[in-house]
Amino acid sequence: xxxxxxxxxxxxxxxxxxxxxxxxxxxxxxxxxxxxxxxxxxxxxxxxxxxxxxxxxxxxxxxxxxxxxxxxxxxxxxxxxxxxxxxxxxxxxxxxxxxxxxxxxxxxxxxxxxxxxxxxxxxxxxxxxxxxxxxxxxxxxxxxxxxxxxxxxxxxxxxxxxxxxxxxxxxxxxxxxxxxxxxxxxxxxxxxxxxxxxxxxxxxxxxxxxxxxxxxxxxxxxxxxxxx
Amino acid sequence: xxxxxxxxxxxxxxxxxxxxxxxxxxxxxxxxxxxxxxxxxxxxxxxxxxxxxxxxxxxxxxxxxxxxxxxxxxxxxxxxxxxxxxxxxxxxxxxxxxxxxxxxxxxxxxxxxxxxxxxxxxxxxxxxxxxxxxxxxxxxxxxxxxxxxxxxxxxxxxxxxxxxxxxxxxxxxxxxxxxxxxxxxxxxxxxxxxxxxxxxxxxxxxxxxxxxxxxxxxxxxxxxxxx
Numbered sequence: 001x002x003x004x005x006x007x008x009x010x011x012x013x014x015x016x017x018x019x020x021x022x023x024x025x026x027x028x029x030x031x032x033x034x035x036x037x038x039x040x041x042x043x044x045x046x047x048x049x050x051x052x053x054x055x056x057x058x059x060x061x062x063x064x065x066x067x068x069x070x071x072x073x074x075x076x077x078x079x080x081x082x083x084x085x086x087x088x089x090x091x092x093x094x095x096x097x098x099x100x101x102x103x104x105x106x107x108x109x110x111x112x113x114x115x116x117x118x119x120x121x122x123x124x125x126x127x128x129x130x131x132x133x134x135x136x137x138x139x140x141x142x143x144x145x146x147x148x149x150x151x152x153x154x155x156x157x158x159x160x161x162x163x164x165x166x167x168x169x170x171x172x173x174x175x176x177x178x179x180x181x182x183x184x185x186x187x188x189x190x191x192x193x194x195x196x197x198x199x200x201x202x203x204x205x206x207x208x209x210x211x212x213x214x215x216x217x218x219x220x221x222x223x224x225x226x227x228x
Numbered sequence: 229x230x231x232x233x234x235x236x237x238x239x240x241x242x243x244x245x246x247x248x249x250x251x252x253x254x255x256x257x258x259x260x261x262x263x264x265x266x267x268x269x270x271x272x273x274x275x276x277x278x279x280x281x282x283x284x285x286x287x288x289x290x291x292x293x294x295x296x297x298x299x300x301x302x303x304x305x306x307x308x309x310x311x312x313x314x315x316x317x318x319x320x321x322x323x324x325x326x327x328x329x330x331x332x333x334x335x336x337x338x339x340x341x342x343x344x345x346x347x348x349x350x351x352x353x354x355x356x357x358x359x360x361x362x363x364x365x366x367x368x369x370x371x372x373x374x375x376x377x378x379x380x381x382x383x384x385x386x387x388x389x390x391x392x393x394x395x396x397x398x399x400x401x402x403x404x405x406x407x408x409x410x411x412x413x414x415x416x417x418x419x420x421x422x423x424x425x426x427x428x429x430x431x432x433x434x435x436x437x438x439x440x441x442x443x444x445x446x447x448x449x450x451x452x453x454x455x
Binding site: 002003067071072079083155166167176185188191192 | 299378413
């Protein structure tokens with residue numbers, strides 16, 4: 001039997017959709033573990049990235065730090081906090097926030113730093129204050145990249161929340177970890193499939209968000225440059 | 229921190245480090261070997277690139293544990309499963325860099341090579357690939373660091389790596405093991421990264437000593453991979 005037939009049989013078995021620890025419950029738990037860290041990371045990293053991109057201060061240090069953070073094994077950080085702090089909410093929150101910050105920060109920085117200097121000059125020439133330049137010109141132009149950063153951060157967190165089941169959390173990783181422990185491949189495959197579906201839904205959500213919040217002029221420009 | 233644990237378990241630590249290095253480095257190198265020809269095709273026949281990029285982005289969104297699990301029926305709880313999954317992630321990171329690198333070769337350079345009588349293959353091998361190599365190696369660096377870091381997740385399906393120290397440390401409530409595992413993974417990633425920087429310097433003596441990356445390339449390189 002292949003991965004998909006195992007996964008399909010398990011996901012479509014109605015017994016798995018009811019009661020304690022059922023599929024809908026774990027999907028909701030997984031979303032909870034995703035949204036809170038992502039919001040916190042965004043509140044820290046978007047303003048920081050925009051500020052660095054606007055002022056150009058500390059840019060090299062921030063980008064290098066964010067790149068270096070990639071080598072930190074999240075599983076290690078997670079189990080370390082579990083041992084040091086016990087099972088408090090900080091145990092899962094801190095690694096997930098730390099994981100989401102680098103991509104959001106770097107993309108916000110790249111987006112704002114990459115705004116055409118001519119456009120910035122025009123904004124200043126029209127008498128905009130520094131604050132107005134940032135909020136009305138630089139951030140809207142940087143929005144596509146800021147969204148790429150948020151999307152990457154969201155994918156990281158969705159993926160890693162799976163691992164968090166290893167230290168006893170709920171979420172879709174529960175099915176994978178428990179299935180592996182009891183040598184049942186059905187929930188393992190089903191849980192993995194649901195995580196992938198969730199990740200694809202996140203990608204779709206950001207595609208829709210991109211259409212809704214990116215200024216229309218910027219979108220048509222992107223389309224024009226793509227067809228060139 | 230219990231320092232005496234380290235010399236007492238020296239051979240175990242050394243073996244796990246070696247296994248992690250093997251998983252991470254091999255996956256990144258396989259990723260490079262596959263990405264270069266595919267990237268050459270994608271840079272030449274432009275219609276091929278957008279679907280390849282979308283495919284890479286979707287694959288890249290798959291959690292590593294889920295991909296390991298999906299490969300278990302075919303390859304079992306073995307090194308092969310982990311290496312194939314990490315190779316797929318590496319391709320997602322390296323392939324866009326190969327294409328960007330080849331596309332960033334100035335047209336004038338290409339035309340000069342043609343005017344000097346270079347055929348397509350000779351131009352590709354002796355002019356375009358060397359000029360693209362800093363960007364390609366940039367992608368390889370990201371792929372290798374992420375693969376080394378991700379290899380530890382393989383421990384959850386029983387494939388031995390430094391991840392063993394995390395799991396054992398959690399079960400025995402023994403932070404020293406977790407510190408050692410984490411620091412060795414980071415150290416391994418740093419060493420491999422420095423080796424690749426050295427290789428790039430030897431291969432591209434015309435480049436300035438300090439790294440100069442275009443904005444576009446940094447954005448590509450920022451991606452990396454989560455768990």
